[in-house]
Amino acid sequence: MNQISAKRRKAFVDEAYCVACGCCVKVCPLKAITVFKGITARVDRERCVGCGKCAKECPASVITIQEAAL
Amino acid sequence: MKKRWYDYLWIASAVYLILGFFNILFTWLGLLCFFIPLIMAIIGKDKGYCNRYCGRGQLFSLIGGRFGLSRKKDVPRWLKSKWFRYGFLIFFFAMFFQMLWTTWLVFSGATDLKQVVTLLWTFKLPWHWAYYGGTAPWVAQFAFGFYSVMLTSTILGLLTMVLFKPRSWCVYCPMGTMTQLICKARGAVNSKR
Numbered sequence: 299m300n301q302i303s304a305k306r307r308k309a310f311v312d313e314a315y316c317v318a319c320g321c322c323v324k325v326c327p328l329k330a331i332t333v334f335k336g337i338t339a340r341v342d343r344e345r346c347v348g349c350g351k352c353a354k355e356c357p358a359s360v361i362t363i364q365e366a367a368l
Numbered sequence: 369m370k371k372r373w374y375d376y377l378w379i380a381s382a383v384y385l386i387l388g389f390f391n392i393l394f395t396w397l398g399l400l401c402f403f404i405p406l407i408m409a410i411i412g413k414d415k416g417y418c419n420r421y422c423g424r425g426q427l428f429s430l431i432g433g434r435f436g437l438s439r440k441k442d443v444p445r446w447l448k449s450k451w452f453r454y455g456f457l458i459f460f461f462a463m464f465f466q467m468l469w470t471t472w473l474v475f476s477g478a479t480d481l482k483q484v485v486t487l488l489w490t491f492k493l494p495w496h497w498a499y500y501g502g503t504a505p506w507v508a509q510f511a512f513g514f515y516s517v518m519l520t521s522t523i524l525g526l527l528t529m530v531l532f533k534p535r536s537w538c539v540y541c542p543m544g545t546m547t548q549l550i551c552k553a554r555g556a557v558n559s560k561r
């Protein structure tokens with residue numbers, strides 16, 4: 299049980315290719331992703347539940363959902 | 369999610385494109401889509417325009433997303449590469465200045481007003497029905513040129529919307545690239561301090 303919950307799926311942004319359009323922000327149900335100073339999107343790992351809505355919406359397809367060690 | 373007033377700005381974008389078919393002088397309003405993003409990037413210090421107010425982006429997500437007119441495939445890697453995005457920005461600027469130059473030629477009397485809308489910088493469409501006179505010729509020339517820019521970018525945006533994700537245009541949109549560059553430049557300057 300513990301071993302399973304030790305890893306969670308989270309969104310990761312490839313910041314080098316993010317165009318800071320904010321499409322991901324609009325669809326995130328948990329407000330877990332924001333555009334930092336107009337430069338790139340950033341994920342709040344505490345809030346993100348890895349639902350993948352942002353990844354689906356991102357026009358540049360720079361978000362991936364990966365297992366993250368907590 | 370709760371809709372805000374600015375979630376309906378796509379209506380303004382659609383109305384703008386339609387008005388250009390009836391009265392070309394309305395297209396001067398499009399300057400707002402150039403100055404507001406820049407002001408927001410310079411004074412507001414973020415991409416507030418893209419992130420909240422851009423009606424064009426909303427229009428693409430509506431047609432491509434809600435109405436499903438999009439393959440929803442990933443954009444090819446070159447489209448999001450820096451050289452393509454910056455290259456397109458430079459190309460767009462060059463075309464913009466050429467448009468200003470044409471306006472200047474008409475203003476100075478060197479050439480006559482041409483009542484055409486140029487699509488994709490190549491195809492010239494007669495558009496005389498949308499101009500009724502009553503202004504200085506250069507005012508109309510600028511309006512025709514500006515509308516050409518707006519319509520061309522809409523066509524490119526629709527094309528990439530259908531081929532790739534709904535808002536693929538935002539990946540290489542010159543205004544988006546420019547405002548992000550401004551924000552990045554400020555970030556770089558601030559981090560040096």
Ligand code: SF4
Pocket residue numbers: 311315316317318319320321322323333338339355356357358359360361
């Ligand atoms: S949708 Fe994609 S490109 Fe746009 S801000 Fe979010 S991560 Fe960046």
Ligand code: SF4
Pocket residue numbers: 308309325326327328329330331341345346347348349350351352353
């Ligand atoms: S994966 Fe879901 S919760 Fe996490 S940032 Fe994306 S939309 Fe928000």
Ligand code: SF4
Pocket residue numbers: 319405417418419422423424425537538539541542543544545
């Ligand atoms: S990138 Fe261009 S089209 Fe997309 S939201 Fe920003 S200004 Fe609008």
